[in-house]
Amino acid sequence: MMLSTRRRHSHLLSANCSHHWLAVLLVALCLSACGKGVSEADSPAKATAQEALHSEPSGSLIVYSSRNEQLIQPVFERYREITGVTIEYATDKAGVLIERLKAEGENTRADLLLTVDAGTLGFAASEGLFQRINSPVVNEVVPAHLRDTDDLWTGLSLRARTIVYSKERVDPAQLSTYAALGDPSWQGRLCLRTSKKVYNQSLVAMLISEFGEQETEQIVQSWVANLAIAPTSNDTQVMQAIINGQCDVGLVNTYYFGRMQVKQPDLPLALYWPNQGEAEGGVHINLSGIGLLKHSKNVAAAKALVDWLVSDEAQAIFAGVNQEYPISSSTTVDPTVVAWGGFKASEQPLSDAYKLQPTAVMLFDRVGYR
Amino acid sequence: MSIVSSYGTDDQGALAHIIRYVLPNSLLNSLALTAGVCLLAGAIGVTLAWLTVSCEFPLRRFFAWVLFLPLAVPGYVMAFAFVGLFEYGGSLHSMLRHYRADSGWLLNVYSYGAIVLVLSLVLYPYVYLLARNAFQTLGQRSIEVGQSLGLSVRQSFFKVALPMARPWIAGGILLVAMETLADFGTVAVFNYDTLTTAIYQAWFSLFSLSAALKIAGILLLLVVVVTVLERHSRRQRQYAEGRNAARNTKRLQLGFGAQTAALLFCSSIFMLAFVLPLGQLLYWALPNLSQELTVRFWSYVSGTVLLATLAMFVVVSMAVALAFIARQKKGLVVTSAVRLATLGYALPGTVLAIGIFVPIGYVDHWLQSKGLSSGLLQGSLLVMMMAYSVRFLAVAYTPLENNLLRVTPSIDLASQSLGVAGMAMLRRVHLPLLGPGIVTAMVLVFVDVMKELPITLMTRPFGFNTLAVRVFELTSEGMWERAALPALAIVVVGFLPVYLLIRSTEVSPSVRASK
Numbered sequence: 001m002m003l004s005t006r007r008r009h010s011h012l013l014s015a016n017c018s019h020h021w022l023a024v025l026l027v028a029l030c031l032s033a034c035g036k037g038v039s040e041a042d043s044p045a046k047a048t049a050q051e052a053l054h055s056e057p058s059g060s061l062i063v064y065s066s067r068n069e070q071l072i073q074p075v076f077e078r079y080r081e082i083t084g085v086t087i088e089y090a091t092d093k094a095g096v097l098i099e100r101l102k103a104e105g106e107n108t109r110a111d112l113l114l115t116v117d118a119g120t121l122g123f124a125a126s127e128g129l130f131q132r133i134n135s136p137v138v139n140e141v142v143p144a145h146l147r148d149t150d151d152l153w154t155g156l157s158l159r160a161r162t163i164v165y166s167k168e169r170v171d172p173a174q175l176s177t178y179a180a181l182g183d184p185s186w187q188g189r190l191c192l193r194t195s196k197k198v199y200n201q202s203l204v205a206m207l208i209s210e211f212g213e214q215e216t217e218q219i220v221q222s223w224v225a226n227l228a229i230a231p232t233s234n235d236t237q238v239m240q241a242i243i244n245g246q247c248d249v250g251l252v253n254t255y256y257f258g259r260m261q262v263k264q265p266d267l268p269l270a271l272y273w274p275n276q277g278e279a280e281g282g283v284h285i286n287l288s289g290i291g292l293l294k295h296s297k298n299v300a301a302a303k304a305l306v307d308w309l310v311s312d313e314a315q316a317i318f319a320g321v322n323q324e325y326p327i328s329s330s331t332t333v334d335p336t337v338v339a340w341g342g343f344k345a346s347e348q349p350l351s352d353a354y355k356l357q358p359t360a361v362m363l364f365d366r367v368g369y370r
Numbered sequence: 371m372s373i374v375s376s377y378g379t380d381d382q383g384a385l386a387h388i389i390r391y392v393l394p395n396s397l398l399n400s401l402a403l404t405a406g407v408c409l410l411a412g413a414i415g416v417t418l419a420w421l422t423v424s425c426e427f428p429l430r431r432f433f434a435w436v437l438f439l440p441l442a443v444p445g446y447v448m449a450f451a452f453v454g455l456f457e458y459g460g461s462l463h464s465m466l467r468h469y470r471a472d473s474g475w476l477l478n479v480y481s482y483g484a485i486v487l488v489l490s491l492v493l494y495p496y497v498y499l500l501a502r503n504a505f506q507t508l509g510q511r512s513i514e515v516g517q518s519l520g521l522s523v524r525q526s527f528f529k530v531a532l533p534m535a536r537p538w539i540a541g542g543i544l545l546v547a548m549e550t551l552a553d554f555g556t557v558a559v560f561n562y563d564t565l566t567t568a569i570y571q572a573w574f575s576l577f578s579l580s581a582a583l584k585i586a587g588i589l590l591l592l593v594v595v596v597t598v599l600e601r602h603s604r605r606q607r608q609y610a611e612g613r614n615a616a617r618n619t620k621r622l623q624l625g626f627g628a629q630t631a632a633l634l635f636c637s638s639i640f641m642l643a644f645v646l647p648l649g650q651l652l653y654w655a656l657p658n659l660s661q662e663l664t665v666r667f668w669s670y671v672s673g674t675v676l677l678a679t680l681a682m683f684v685v686v687s688m689a690v691a692l693a694f695i696a697r698q699k700k701g702l703v704v705t706s707a708v709r710l711a712t713l714g715y716a717l718p719g720t721v722l723a724i725g726i727f728v729p730i731g732y733v734d735h736w737l738q739s740k741g742l743s744s745g746l747l748q749g750s751l752l753v754m755m756m757a758y759s760v761r762f763l764a765v766a767y768t769p770l771e772n773n774l775l776r777v778t779p780s781i782d783l784a785s786q787s788l789g790v791a792g793m794a795m796l797r798r799v800h801l802p803l804l805g806p807g808i809v810t811a812m813v814l815v816f817v818d819v820m821k822e823l824p825i826t827l828m829t830r831p832f833g834f835n836t837l838a839v840r841v842f843e844l845t846s847e848g849m850w851e852r853a854a855l856p857a858l859a860i861v862v863v864g865f866l867p868v869y870l871l872i873r874s875t876e877v878s879p880s881v882r883a884s885k
Contacts, residue, residue, distance in 0.1 A: 062832060069835075069843055088832035091843065095574025096720055096828055123577060194561050201575065229458075230480055233561050236848035244459040256848070358384070361575045365391040370561060 060086040061301055064101065065114040066094035067288055072114065075317050079308060085301060094120040094198070101129050101293065111296035112305065116288045117198045118155070119205065122354030125152040130291040131299075137307045141328045146287060149351045153291035156309055157318055158325040160345065161203045161284045163272040164257055165249045166242050175272045177280055178207065181249060182222025190226040191238045191247035195364040199235075199253055203284045204363065205356035206348055210281045213359060221367040231370050236260065239269055253286075258323030258336055273343035282346040286353075288324070384578035388568060388585070396568040397588070403485065403557075403564060404550045404596075410490035411546045414639060415497025416539055420527065421636065423505040424513070426621040427629040433636040435872045440643040441495040441814075442864025444821035446555030447841065447857040448492045450850055451647035453479050453559060454654065461650055485560050491643035492556070493549055497542035499810065500772065502875060504535035513622070536603060541768045544600045548593055548716040548764060555823055559845075565589045566718045586721050593716035597709060648861065654854035662855040666835075671859055674820055674836040678863075680751065681758045681819040682812045688759055689766035689811055693774055694800070708767075715764035719757075719824030726757050726829075750831060757825045762818050766811040773807030774800075806874050813871040817864050837863070 065072055069091050076087040090097070094115045101108055101124075113129065115121050124130060130152040138147065138154050147154040163175055174185070181190055193200060207216045228247035232238055235256040241247050254271065261267050275281045290309065296302050308314050315326040320334045364370075421427070422434040440448075454460050456479035463476060477484055512534050516526025532539075554566045565585060573582035624632060655662070696708045714722060777800060785791070785799045801808075823838045830839070837856045844853035 068847055090830070090832055092827045093574070095570075096824075099573070099579070100828060196561075196567070196571065196575070198575075231561060233559060234848035240459050246458055358576045361571065362387045362391070365387065370563065 059084070060088060061112065061298055061305060062110045063087055063089040063112045063114055063290075064097045064110045065089050065091050066097055066120070067091075067114050067116050071318075071322050074321055075309070075314060078314070078317055079305065083304075083308075085305070087305070089114075098124050098127065098129065102127060106295050108293065108295050109297070110293055111298050111302040112290055113293060114156075114288070114290045116286075117202055117353075118287050118289065118350035119198060119202050119354040119357045121148070121153045121289050121291055122351055123357075124291060125150070125351075126354065129293060131294045131296075133292050133303065133306060135303055135307055138310055141310045143328070145347055145349050146327055147289075147351075148291075149349065153289050154306065154310070155287035155289040155327050155350070157288045157315070157322070157327055158285050158345075159287070160254045160273075160325075160343070161199055161251060161286060162254060162343075163249060163274050164239060164242065164252045164269050165272055167268050167270050169245075169248050172270070172272055175249070175274065176277075177274045178203075178251075178284070179211075179219045179222075180274075181251075182219055182226060184226075186226045186249060188226065188228050189248040190223060191228055191241045191250040192223060192231050192369075193235050193238055193251070194231040194233055195361070195369045197234075198357070199286065200251070201357045201360045201364075202286050202353055203251070204360040205353050206281075206284045206346060208356050208359060208363075209348055209352070210346075213363065217363050217367060220363060220369055224367055224369045242269060243267075254325075254337070254340065255323045257340075261336065262323070271340050273341065275346075276344050281348075282344040285345045285350075287327070287350060288318075384572060384576040385581040385584060387576070388572055388581055392563070392568050392571065393585070393588075396563050396565050399563055400551060400565040400589075400592070402482070403489070403562070404547050404592075406482070406486035407489045407493060407550045408543050408547050410486055411494040412497050412539065412543045414490060414494040415499075415542060416501050416532075416535075418494070418636065418639065419498050419501035419505055420531075421632050423502055424531075424622055425628075425632060426623050427632045429633065429636075433640065435869075436640055436644065437498060437636065438495055438868050438872055439861075439865070440491060441499075441817050441868050441871075442820075442861045443492060443644070443647065444555070444823075444838065444841075444857075444860060445489060445492045445549075445553060446559060446823070446845070447651070447860065448488050448643075448647055449556045449559035450845060450853070451650045451857075452484070452488050454650050454850060455479075455646060456484070461653065480560055482562075485557065485562055487642075488560075489550055489553070489556060491639075493546045494639075494643070496545045496549075496814075497539060499814075499871070499875070500538040500542035500769065501535060503769075503772065503806075503810075504538035505531065506875070508534050538772050540600045540603050541772055544596060545715070545765065545768055547596045551589060551593060551596075552716045552718050554718050554720075555842075565592075569718060569721065582721075586717065589716065589718075590713060593713055597713070648858070651854040651858045651861075654851040655858055658852050658855060662852055667840075667856070667859075670835050670837045670840050670856060671863065673834055674838070674860070674863060677751075677754070677826070677836060678816045678820040681755060681762070682816040684755045685759050685762050685815045686766045686808060686811045689763055689770055690801075690804070690808065692763070692767060693770045693804075696771075697774055711760075712764035712767050714760035715762065717761070719761060719822065720828065722761055723757050723825045723828040726753060726760070754825065754829045757829055758815075758819055758822070761822070761825060762815050765814045765818055769807045769810040769814065770804060773804050777803050809874040810871060813867045816867045820860060820863060 063072075063076075069089070072089060072091075076089065080086055090110070092100075094117065097113065097115075098120070101110065101113065104110075113121075113124055115124070125148060132151045133154060134151060139151075142154050146158070163178075163181070165172065165175065195201070204216060204220060207219060211219075229241060232241065235252040236259075238250040238252055239257065239260055242250055257269070257271055260269075273283050275283060290306060292299070292302050292306065309318065310327060312331050315328070315331045318324075319326045319331075323334055323337050325333060325337060418433075418437050422430055422437065455462050456477050457463070460479075466472070466476070477487075508531060512531040513526045516530040521529060552566065553564075554570065557564050557567060565588065569582045569585045569589070572578050572585055692708060692711060696704055781799065781803075782795070785795050790798055820836075821838060823842055826836055827839055827842065830836070837860045840856040841853045841860070844850070844856070
């Protein structure tokens with residue numbers, strides 16, 4: 001009989017319509033409870049998290065971070081070893097985290113926002129997401145132009161976006177400034193990363209603030225004219241293209257160079273520091289920084305974390321794990337990084353970087369820099 | 371909802387800039403990409419389905435199931451595997467140069483053709499699956515009918531079999547179109563500007579949410595157009611087939627030349643869509659194995675499986691409920707509501723997730739004011755399930771809807787005359803007949819959630835990570851070699867569901883009925 005052979009199936013799918021809704025509702029209720037249990041049981045570094053969460057609130061902190069998980073995990077793990085405070089974090093792209101914070105509003109469970117670009121921190125501050133840090137430690141250790149003028153965020157580590165060139169095919173004497181990369185002599189020899197990445201947007205924002213929008217537009221246009229290949233999706237590809245001989249110069253963040261250097265000590269590439277002359281502005285720097293959220297429920301603990309993050313020990317891990325420069329010039333720097341040589345950095349206040357980023361983006365669209 | 375409301379707000383000049391400099395190019399690219407992928411994926415899917423169901427050639431059974439495997443490969447993984455293979459400094463170039471051969475003829479991986487190819491290879495399984503369903507139940511009847519009318523085999527295929535299979539194929543192509551329109555990860559690897567990248571740019575670089583939402587509105591409009599086209603192509607036809615449809619499963623014997631062609635075609639698709647990319651991933655993963663294969667890695671695997679399984683049950687239950695409601699009450703309101711519910715598939719994941727956060731924030735706040743613990747909803751799996759439901763309802767609904775087409779009115783009448791009606795009829799008659807459709811829906815949702823990225827990133831509980839999240843973290847820092855292992859793991863996790871899918875489609879329900 002047809003119907004009898006169906007019984008096996010009907011056992012499997014025995015919920016009928018009205019039972020569906022009930023089942024869905026039950027599942028939903030379970031999920032919200034289960035979700036917590038699962039997340040805590042899964043993460044190895046949070047074995048003590050369950051106690052911490054249910055006891056006094058200062059026992060744990062929540063950080064939203066656009067800095068990669070493997071770069072923040074060692075630092076937070078060390079903090080937990082020293083103080084016993086567990087730090088949970090959610091990683092995602094900075095823009096998405098900011099939108100999430102805005103949507104969560106007062107109900108957010110997060111305490112701190114950690115990003116990899118000064119512009120995004122400035123934007124978050126302008127959206128009213130932060131409260132004043134008010135920490136004498138931070139004010140003393142961190143130079144004024146590397147933290148917010150209104151004390152809403154502070155930098156934690158520095159990186160430079162600078163010229164990388166092929167040691168085999170380029171004489172460093174031919175290099176001078178960022179703008180000079182647009183000279184006809186570099187025609188077909190330049191590689192750039194996509195304009196969609198915030199690092200390029202910040203760099204050009206600095207140029208706009210230094211030289212004005214019109215001149216910067218001409219600079220970027222000349223860069224586009226010199227491109228050897230279409231803009232790549234990351235810095236490592238830029239360096240790879242130079243190694244392959246597809247181009248001779250490019251613009252990269254120092255730590256990507258550092259990473260490649262660690263993997264291949266005999267790298268045929270070198271860094272060059274542009275704009276070192278008088279009134280040329282200096283090398284473009286950017287920072288990875290943190291801000292205290294306005295609706296944080298653990299302000300004291302969050303401030304304590306920030307204070308620790310600018311200390312020498314934390315800086316050594318935070319900056320060292322990624323070949324970056326520590327935020328304070330008095331802290332010792334990783335030897336690989338020291339080997340790149342000193343340079344004059346741009347003194348542009350990074351607080352205002354975010355204001356010019358949209359201008360930079362629109363400039364990119366106009367000149368066709370993808 | 372939020373999209374419609376954005377039309378009233380101001381945009382600080384960002385929208386004007388986008389309309390002038392970005393939108394024409396992005397719109398054109400999105401359209402061109404979608405058209406290209408639909409055509410190519412459609413052609414590949416239908417041809418493969420026909421070959422593996424209705425024709426006989428050596429290794430047919432083998433290809434019939436391996437051609438499903440690309441279902442388990444996410445678009446962004448296929449993209450970076452292809453880039454690794456074909457880019458200037460990549461594996462194929464290096465290999466050819468090593469043997470002193472000219473490598474200039476290799477595909478330029480950053481061209482339009484390459485992107486269309488990659489997306490088609492990733493998405494053809496949807497068309498393949500649904501078209502196979504169609505051809506299996508239509509059996510040889512269409513060809514026999516055609517031949518009895520004096521048409522050749524080829525003409526029978528185009529004039530009888532293909533039109534009969536149209537709703538299934540159209541459904542598959544609709545899924546492909548929506549996936550392509552919503553795609554962000556794959557096009558980002560190629561730095562190709564589409565509407566989705568324009569949305570991201572407006573939102574996160576120009577800081578204008580309203581402009582982003584307006585572009586999302588355009589995207590949805592395109593999807594509505596595509597959906598309407600698909601429905602129109604089905605029109606009013608009743609596609610219910612008789613009981614004996616697939617009794618005769620005799621396959622067409624192909625001539626030697628045709629057999630070779632079929633073999634070549636199947637193997638080249640298999641090579642391109644599966645063997646080559648996986649080979650590249652293995653080549654990257656093996657040197658890094660000790661570094662990546664840690665305890666945390668297994669927590670990613672378990673997290674992925676858990677999430678996908680939960681989502682599978684939740685989303686498919688909703689889709690089944692929706693399918694029955696739509697069937698019982700055929701009014702315009704219901705059909706529009708259904709279509710609206712399934713549109714979520716074409717929305718980029720991030721747009722959707724943010725859209726969910728706002729109401730969740732309100733509800734949570736309200737719960738808080740009533741004294742229940744705060745944060746019950748936020749950061750819980752419930753939000754994730756809601757977002758997945760909105761996003762993947764279409765994936766679950768399409769196979770169910772097509773199967774429902776096959777449940778004839780005469781079955782309803784027959785069961786009612788036997789005294790089984792209402793809920794009991796649903797349980798004992800309809801659901802079992804839908805069996806294969808439900809299995810298909812469950813597998814598709816499982817595989818899609820396993821591959822999903824933006825929603826998972828944004829809504830996951832703290833410390834909860836999946837393989838897709840891990841791949842994102844590594845590729846966003848350019849560490850493609852290390853991303854290869856989690857990427858491979860995603861594919862391997864997908865093997866079991868895909869295998870179950872294949873098993874369930876092997877024997878059609880009407881053949882089982884004759885036993």
